[in-house]
Amino acid sequence: xxxxxxxxxxxGCSAAITAKKAGATVVLYEKTDMLLGLGNVGGIMRNNxxxxxxxxxxxxxAGDLIHLTDENSRHKNIxxxxxxxxxxxxxxxxxxxxxxxxxxxxxxINMITRVVxxxxxxxxxxxxxxxxxxxxxxxxxxxxxxxxxxxxNCLKYGNxxxxxxxRCPAFGPRVSISYRAGIEDxxxxxxxxxxxxxxxxxxxxxxxxxxxxxxxxxxxxxxxxKVPEExxxxxxxxxxxxxxxxxxxxxxxxxxxxTGHAKLMTxxxxxxxxxxxxxxxxxxxxxxxxxxxxxxxxxLSVAPRTDSMKVVGLDNLFCAGEKAxxxxxxxxxxxxxxxxxxxxxxxxxxMPLLMLPRSLAVGDIIAYANEKIHSKEGRTNRxxxxxxxxxxxxxxxxxxxxxxxxxxxxxxxxxLTDIFSEKLI
Amino acid sequence: xALRVKFLRNHRSLVYRACPCHLAxxxxxxxCSQLGGKNFCDCSNWNGVCIYxxxxxxxxxxxxxxxxxxxxxxxxxxxxxxxxxxxxxASDKLVSELVQAGxxxxxxxxxxxTRFDTPISIMDTDTRNNTITIAIxxxxxxxxxxxxxxxxxxLLVKAPFWNGILGLKNxxxxxxxxxxxxxxxxxQAPMIPPLKHLHANNNExxxxxxxxxxxxxxxxxxxxxxxxxxxxxxxxxxxxxxxEFNNILKNLISNNDFSLVHCDAADxxxxxxxxxxxxxxxxxxxxxxxxxxxxxxEGICGCCTRKNNDRKLRRLCKMQTEPKYVLxxxxxx
Numbered sequence: 091x092x093x094x095x096x097x098x099x100x101x102g103c104s105a106a107i108t109a110k111k112a113g114a115t116v117v118l119y120e121k122t123d124m125l126l127g128l129g130n131v132g133g134i135m136r137n138n139x140x141x142x143x144x145x146x147x148x149x150x151x152a153g154d155l156i157h158l159t160d161e162n163s164r165h166k167n168i169x170x171x172x173x174x175x176x177x178x179x180x181x182x183x184x185x186x187x188x189x190x191x192x193x194x195x196x197x198x199i200n201m202i203t204r205v206v207x208x209x210x211x212x213x214x215x216x217x218x219x220x221x222x223x224x225x226x227x228x229x230x231x232x233x234x235x236x237x238x239x240x241x242x243n244c245l246k247y248g249n250x251x252x253x254x255x256x257r258c259p260a261f262g263p264r265v266s267i268s269y270r271a272g273i274e275d276x277x278x279x280x281x282x283x284x285x286x287x288x289x290x291x292x293x294x295x296x297x298x299x300x301x302x303x304x305x306x307x308x309x310x311x312x313x314x315x316k317v318p319e320e321x322x323x324x325x326x327x328x329x330x331x332x333x334x335x336x337x338x339x340x341x342x343x344x345x346x347x348x349t350g351h352a353k354l355m356t357x358x359x360x361x362x363x364x365x366x367x368x369x370x371x372x373x374x375x376x377x378x379x380x381x382x383x384x385x386x387x388x389x390l391s392v393a394p395r396t397d398s399m400k401v402v403g404l405d406n407l408f409c410a411g412e413k414a415x416x417x418x419x420x421x422x423x424x425x426x427x428x429x430x431x432x433x434x435x436x437x438x439x440x441m442p443l444l445m446l447p448r449s450l451a452v453g454d455i456i457a458y459a460n461e462k463i464h465s466k467e468g469r470t471n472r473x474x475x476x477x478x479x480x481x482x483x484x485x486x487x488x489x490x491x492x493x494x495x496x497x498x499x500x501x502x503x504x505x506l507t508d509i510f511s512e513k514l515i
Numbered sequence: 516x517a518l519r520v521k522f523l524r525n526h527r528s529l530v531y532r533a534c535p536c537h538l539a540x541x542x543x544x545x546x547c548s549q550l551g552g553k554n555f556c557d558c559s560n561w562n563g564v565c566i567y568x569x570x571x572x573x574x575x576x577x578x579x580x581x582x583x584x585x586x587x588x589x590x591x592x593x594x595x596x597x598x599x600x601x602x603x604x605a606s607d608k609l610v611s612e613l614v615q616a617g618x619x620x621x622x623x624x625x626x627x628x629t630r631f632d633t634p635i636s637i638m639d640t641d642t643r644n645n646t647i648t649i650a651i652x653x654x655x656x657x658x659x660x661x662x663x664x665x666x667x668x669x670l671l672v673k674a675p676f677w678n679g680i681l682g683l684k685n686x687x688x689x690x691x692x693x694x695x696x697x698x699x700x701x702x703q704a705p706m707i708p709p710l711k712h713l714h715a716n717n718n719e720x721x722x723x724x725x726x727x728x729x730x731x732x733x734x735x736x737x738x739x740x741x742x743x744x745x746x747x748x749x750x751x752x753x754x755x756x757x758x759e760f761n762n763i764l765k766n767l768i769s770n771n772d773f774s775l776v777h778c779d780a781a782d783x784x785x786x787x788x789x790x791x792x793x794x795x796x797x798x799x800x801x802x803x804x805x806x807x808x809x810x811x812x813e814g815i816c817g818c819c820t821r822k823n824n825d826r827k828l829r830r831l832c833k834m835q836t837e838p839k840y841v842l843x844x845x846x847x848x
């Protein structure tokens with residue numbers, strides 16, 4: 091039984107792992123020369139409710155990638171405005187670690203291979219076309235192409251291509267596979283009727299920052315610098331993808347996190363203004379390269395799906411990550427990916443598809459984000475364990491806990507311990 | 516293998532040099548979804564440049580369209596009363612833009628108006644002496660008007676255009692292989708650039724030649740230089756491939772490992788040959804000349820548009836695709 095995963099970001103890697111664990115032959119296609127996509131410039135794990143979600147995933151038997159980010163963390167248990175107990179993985183180490191892990195599991199990885207179209211028979215996808223014209227068939231497909239870019243979207247809904255890590259001009263644009271298969275994409279809004287949202291952080295080269303800043307970053311993982319009063323721009327928070335970081339503190343201060351590079355917690359910031367801040371006089375962007383001008387645009391390509399991650403209207407296409415909803419973050423991608431990968435095999439075998447119970451944070455967010463995307467106001471919100479609307483909900487419902495034993499007990503009681511490790515074929 | 520049909524919309528990069536054109540201004544771009552009336556990217560025709568970005572950088576305007584050039588007739592030869600072969604002097608830039616297989620130009624006599632523009636394939640280019648060679652079959656008013664010109668006089672050339680071959684990708688990607696080129700009548704002229712290109716990429720080219728309706732061939736010197744073997748045969752009678760040709764084809768293909776068949780002929784032969792090759796070996800790539808009637812070459816006049824049974828509009832002057840997508844499912848009334 092063969093599963094094709096389209097897109098090698100966090101959710102694609104996660105889907106590949108659970109599909110493999112369930113016993114499928116797994117082939118993954120990634121358009122660039124690196125796995126993890128935006129995960130190569132991310133790094134924040136386990137902050138706020140993500141801690142709970144990570145531990146739930148471990149208990150469910152899909153902790154592989156969480157363990158990898160834990161092992162590759164530069165800082166553990168740090169706090170920054172609005173966020174507690176964050177772990178920061180090293181973006182300069184994580185990608186090869188994940189690639190090695192997938193290869194060791196015997197997952198076939200095809201790099202620099204872009205999927206551009208599908209061949210359909212009734213409501214089934216029979217095969218996919220690669221950009222060089224090759225045609226490949228499989229039993230089940232998982233789309234994890236994300237919702238970021240390509241250039242045309244970044245131009246129409248943002249400030250143009252800012253040369254982000256996805257490198258569309260070099261590797262070609264993301265193509266919405268579900269749309270190619272005849273399913274209209276849903277779109278997120280950042281304000282009423284303004285589509286898309288702009289990625290929420292940049293990376294500065296650490297070597298370009300002052301010694302003091304670097305020292306503090308290395309020691310504590312966080313640096314907070316004051317923005318000159320005349321440059322504080324609260325309006326810009328509206329544009330952001332990451333509503334958990336769209337706080338007043340983030341407009342009045344420059345917040346840097348140490349993820350190997352210095353992660354600048356703002357969507358973009360004119361270089362000239364940035365260099366007025368003490369310690370950043372020589373600052374230089376390394377992601378996006380044109381971080382002084384803009385950042386990538388996201389959420390223009392969400393597939394309608396069920397809570398089991400199956401795309402509505404197609405019999406054998408699953409989706410995960412941003413493709414599956416207005417999610418923010420690696421943890422959120424990993425969870426949805428794991429469920430999509432596992433259910434791909436259940437779907438093939440004709441078994442009932444797994445739906446994670448709403449008594450778990452991971453189950454609730456998948457169902458909640460799905461409910462919300464069908465309402466107008468729901469499309470202006472983002473869904474993450476790390477903050478904003480959903481973290482409040484987690485706390486209200488008592489889903490947020492740091493007690494690992496309690497989480498294990500809960501999963502055990504639901505009879506779901508290690509469900510993602512179960513071999514189905 | 517029938518599945519391949521779906522992937523036929525793979526347009527090639529050379530089209531891009533003129534992007535964005537007027538079609539972008541009216542939301543009719545055939546490549547970019549953002550410029551084709553949608554408000555999101557569905558970029559399955561990517562060729563290395565974001566046309567929408569180019570359009571924005573150009574202040575939301577189309578690029579300048581093709582220009583007319585006066586080109587001196589350096590040489591004029593007549594072949595069997597009905598074909599004239601012009602060698603024209605052109606600028607270094609223009610010649611270099613017409614080197615690729617599939618290049619073509621519009622020509623007319625300077626004292627006629629734009630209605631006389633007639634699309635003619637490039638037969639040969641000479642980048643040393645900066646000349647282009649074209650062969651024109653005298654058919655109707657437009658072509659006959661050109662016969663008046665003498666050596667030393669000037670011709671008006673609108674150029675460059677590149678979409679003279681369907682399935683161009685197949686020609687451009689093939690290396691160190693064996694290929695067959697089939698050409699009939701005036702089709703021997705557009706055969707030369709692909710022949711030269713395939714030869715340059717270390718391919719062994721067998722040419723199957725049908726001179727009819729002419730007695731002889733006007734491309735012998737090229738065949739001697741670039742073809743490894745030439746087979747003369749009557750290819751088609753009353754819209755059907757002759758048994759003789761079919762047998763030659765079967766023999767060639769069963770005894771050799773051919774990767775590509777290219778055809779320069781009327782669409783009936785282009786189509787029949789495509790089917791015949793497909794029947795013998797589905798893995799052989801196929802390309803043929805683009806025979807669409809054209810007036811402007813820039814997607815505006817609508818002369819080259821075609822709808823097949825799938826009801827999808829094809830602007831053949833611009834659309835680079837596999838022959839099958841054009842030739843199959845044609846409507847007959």
